[in-house]
Amino acid sequence: MIITRSPLRVSLGGGGTDLPSYYREYGGFLVAAAIDKYVYITKHRTFQQEIIVKYSKLERVASVDAIEHPIVREALKLTGVTDPHIELTSMADIPGGTGLGSSGSFTTALLKALHTYRKNLISPAELAEQACDIELNKLGEPIGKQDQYIAAIGGITAFTFHKDGRVEYRPCNISxxxxxxxxxxxxxxxxxxxxxxxxxxxxxxxxxxxxxxxxxxxxxxxxxxxxxxxxxxxxxxxxxxxxxxxxxxxxxxxxxxxxxxxxxxxxxxxxxxxxxxxxxxxxxxxxxxxxxxxxxxxxxxxxxxxxxxxxxxxxxxxxxxxxxxxx
Known part of the structure; x- marks a missing residue:
């Protein structure tokens, strides 16, 4: 069994300038803080040959392509996990849809669990960028990059979003x-x-x-x-x-x-x-x-x-x- 967690977040200034439609033209900047409320992912091996995905729904399918949950499906594809004996479960301290960046936390926690299963070493920045690739590029969500990056990195952090898509970040120098x-x-x-x-x-x-x-x-x-x-x-x-x-x-x-x-x-x-x-x-x-x-x-x-x-x-x-x- 593998259990991972990603923190939720609060924005402290500049939120909204992390959307590609803005930063690709003008550059974006914001300050965000990760908090001790989490999204958890557990990965477990199933006894029978089936893929089980538990979130607000329960899915039992025979292949990755049959998974309805778009983020789970794309994360499995991205990490190359094809094991038909896999069970993935998500839990959260605070429900989604409440403004604390739960989708980015879910995606980074899921990717971390799958990379750990594959024994892949991955940096926080790589993890964040893969989560952004899934949500923004593969699924076309009209969202920014803040949630994935602050979930992966943690802390009280300043982010600069460059026109070419690069994201620079540093911990805020707070006493x-x-x-x-x-x-x-x-x-x-x-x-x-x-x-x-x-x-x-x-x-x-x-x-x-x-x-x-x-x-x-x-x-x-x-x-x-x-x-x-x-x-x-x-x-x-x-x-x-x-x-x-x-x-x-x-x-x-x-x-x-x-x-x-x-x-x-x-x-x-x-x-x-x-x-x-x-x-x-x-x-x-x-x-x-x-x-x-x-x-x-x-x-x-x-x-x-x-x-x-x-x-x-x-x-x-x-x-x-x-x-x-x-x-």
């Missing part, structure tokens, strides 16, 4: 005090809405390709916010970082009509009036998690509980995608 203050004062609350990011990202993708000036101006501004957020984090100025989160959210809402709704806007405003210095919706929008930087954690937690929102407490993950068990 220990800033790291702990950031962990203690960033609070995640589940809105209760799960959604597919595809529709919102497809709108951004299509408008970027059409050189829609409003969309491009929004993304240019968002990229600049990413640079400013990195400077605030590395300078230890977390109040400025919180302010930039708020600016980012106000601009992000203008990107698409599906980005927010009346409930999310109400919860956000209530949080800002009750202990939050800044915040935003994590992920493509439309649901998932609201993240706030708190000036008064106790007041903010009480306010969000009053509104019926569930908090998910987290720490940062600095290991990225890894094998957690093998025998």
């Amino acid at each position: 220990e005090e800033t790291h702990f203050n950031l962990e203690d004062n960033l609070l995640l609350f589940f809105t209760g809405y799960s959604r597919s990011a595809s529709a919102i990202l497809k709108d951004q993708n299509d408008r970027s390709k059409q050189n829609d000036s409003a969309m491009l101006d929004n993304l240019h501004f968002t990229k600049e916010l990413g640079y400013q957020s990195l400077a605030a984090l590395e300078g230890g100025n977390l109040e400025e970082f919180a302010r930039l989160m708020d600016v980012h959210w106000q601009r992000k809402k203008a990107r698409s009509s599906g980005m927010s709704n009346a409930h999310i806007n109400e919860w956000y405003d209530f949080a800002m009036a009750n202990g939050a210095l800044g915040g935003k919706l994590i992920g493509a929008g439309g649901g998932g998690f609201l993240m706030f930087y708190a000036q008064d954690k106790q007041k903010l937690r009480h306010a969000m509980r009053q509104k019926g929102l569930q908090e998910v407490r987290f720490r940062f993950d600095f290991e990225g995608t890894k094998v957690v068990a093998q025998n």
Whole structure:
């Protein structure tokens, strides 16, 4: 049996500029952090000759080509795994469709398990790029490269997306005090809405390709916010970082009509009036998690509980995608 895990993530600035439709023309930049909430993949040998895939559905098939789950099918093909005695199961600490990059985490964890089975050594950057190849190229999803890279690499990391497709990354130079203050004062609350990011990202993708000036101006501004957020984090100025989160959210809402709704806007405003210095919706929008930087954690937690929102407490993950068990 092989068990792998990949961390989920939160975006800290510049999100949305990692889509090829934008960075191939202008270059992208963002800061993201992996968190200690995971997607797990187990690989087990079946007794009978069949391929079993367990996720929200159960598949029992005779060949790789017969697998319905597109990522599983393409990952098996990419890694050259044709063993007809294989069982793959996925589990997650937090369900998909909640804005924490679960698809990228799923793909990197799956590829890591299959490469481990094949006894292939693979670097985090190679793992991320293979995951991007599956999701963006083979399956044509209108998504960016952030989720796959931060899942594979982990940490609090700055990413530069070059026009030629290269991705450069480095750990953010954050002091220990800033790291702990950031962990203690960033609070995640589940809105209760799960959604597919595809529709919102497809709108951004299509408008970027059409050189829609409003969309491009929004993304240019968002990229600049990413640079400013990195400077605030590395300078230890977390109040400025919180302010930039708020600016980012106000601009992000203008990107698409599906980005927010009346409930999310109400919860956000209530949080800002009750202990939050800044915040935003994590992920493509439309649901998932609201993240706030708190000036008064106790007041903010009480306010969000009053509104019926569930908090998910987290720490940062600095290991990225890894094998957690093998025998």
